[in-house]
Amino acid sequence: MAGRPTDPLNFEHITLGQKVLFGAGRAADFLATEVSGEGARRVMVIAGGRETELARQVTRQIDVQVWHDEVVMHVPVDVAERARTIAREEKIDLVVCVGGGSTVGLAKAVALTDKLPIVAVPTTYAGSEATNVWGLTSNDRKTTGIDDAVLPRTVIYDSDLTLSLPVDLSVASGLNGIAHCVDSMWAPKADPINAALALEGIRALSGGLPLIVQEPTGRRGRDLALYGAYLAAVSFASAGSGIHHKICHTLGGTFDLPHAQTHAVVLPYVLAFNGAHAPEAERRMAEAFGADTALAGLNRLRAEVGAPLRLSDYGFDVGDVVEAARIALEIIPASNPRPVTVGSLSDLLVAATLGDAPESISPEN
Incomplete structure (x- = not known):
């Protein structure tokens, strides 16, 4: 249980290294700068059906190698494997995910095995984009773990992208x-x-x-x-x-x-x-x-x-x-x-x- 600031301080804390870019209406500019900075040439964009139009707006200034829209809640293992296979076949060097927790979760599943950098553009308040926690579901059991490889390198927060969220x-x-x-x-x-x-x-x-x-x-x-x-x-x-x-x-x-x-x-x-x-x-x-x-x-x-x-x-x-x-x-x-x-x-x-x-x-x- 967390103590009061006046209590004796004796603890170990780890702060994760991640860039955060925050600004309404600025997602497309932010993303273009990050893709250029990464030197990425083969970008995979993960966005489910509801976020497709938002994702196209956000990515309008970059070249996209692959669009992937098979996003499923709780990230079933077979769904993750299909995304991983596509990323390998297309020689992807950067994953951009635009959406909520399930979308970020799928990007993390790809990064977990293929060690690809992620730029996350959240459209909900799920928070998965700021953690190094991954989750996969198999045989009706959800397994979670911790791996720094799944922590998105950059998170882009643009409140305009949440306006369509009911x-x-x-x-x-x-x-x-x-x-x-x-x-x-x-x-x-x-x-x-x-x-x-x-x-x-x-x-x-x-x-x-x-x-x-x-x-x-x-x-x-x-x-x-x-x-x-x-x-x-x-x-x-x-x-x-x-x-x-x-x-x-x-x-x-x-x-x-x-x-x-x-x-x-x-x-x-x-x-x-x-x-x-x-x-x-x-x-x-x-x-x-x-x-x-x-x-x-x-x-x-x-x-x-x-x-x-x-x-x-x-x-x-x-x-x-x-x-x-x-x-x-x-x-x-x-x-x-x-x-x-x-x-x-x-x-x-x-x-x-x-x-x-x-x-x-x-x-x-």
């Missing part, structure tokens, strides 16, 4: 970013630097998301959300995956639940589960939310932006709870502030499935 998806994606912040407060490698980034990320995202709801075509809310999502991802990359992400990786990889919406639904239940057992982290998150408690602040934000409410809305059933709990329990860090059992995890998942009040989660072991 409000409901913007909300879910932004809450996914807040989940990175919350997990970073008690993940295995949590430290004061992670906490500082995470807390600022909470402030930015909780300020930006309501503005997106109020004015979907306004830049201010989307700028704040992108800024917060970046901070969230950087803190998460250093702190590692905590209980929240292990639960959501299970729900996504095994039960094929949508990534952002799953994170948005599960987050308040994890916060209720852990909060009393990490009082200092809870107090500081409450301050960041501007509320008496972190859960009250999160719940207020969720109500204000119309957050997703229950896992059952996305096809998850109470009958799957025990299996999900058993799978997740195997990968939840032992360092979690509160001991986790199949029973307590099942209670959390039942509440999240039905949309029960997060306050119904017992604070007891």
Whole structure:
């Protein structure tokens, strides 16, 4: 659990090396400069169907060797292998990905095996572009790992590219970013630097998301959300995956639940589960939310932006709870502030499935 700045400082922190370029309406210029700087001659652009038009706008100043649009949620291994094969056959020397977490995830899968540099141009608030974490799904199991080869060399943030992201998806994606912040407060490698980034990320995202709801075509809310999502991802990359992400990786990889919406639904239940057992982290998150408690602040934000409410809305059933709990329990860090059992995890998942009040989660072991 991250300590207060006045506590004795004794920790190890790794800062990942990455260039970040931020500016509304500047993505195409930024990308042209980066491609030229890399000396890349054979560029592969990865962009799913929804992002194709955006990707063509962003890449209008560069030569593209290959367009690849087979983007699938949770990056199935066979999908990754097809992209890798194309990259090798076309002798690609740079991958540009334009899209959300699944698009960045596929680019990372190519980089993992072929060690190609990535320039990431996010169109959501997923944050994958700022981490060295990769994820692949095979046989209904999502596996994640850490490898610096998958960290995009440059990230280009342009809020104009998020204007076409529907409000409901913007909300879910932004809450996914807040989940990175919350997990970073008690993940295995949590430290004061992670906490500082995470807390600022909470402030930015909780300020930006309501503005997106109020004015979907306004830049201010989307700028704040992108800024917060970046901070969230950087803190998460250093702190590692905590209980929240292990639960959501299970729900996504095994039960094929949508990534952002799953994170948005599960987050308040994890916060209720852990909060009393990490009082200092809870107090500081409450301050960041501007509320008496972190859960009250999160719940207020969720109500204000119309957050997703229950896992059952996305096809998850109470009958799957025990299996999900058993799978997740195997990968939840032992360092979690509160001991986790199949029973307590099942209670959390039942509440999240039905949309029960997060306050119904017992604070007891």
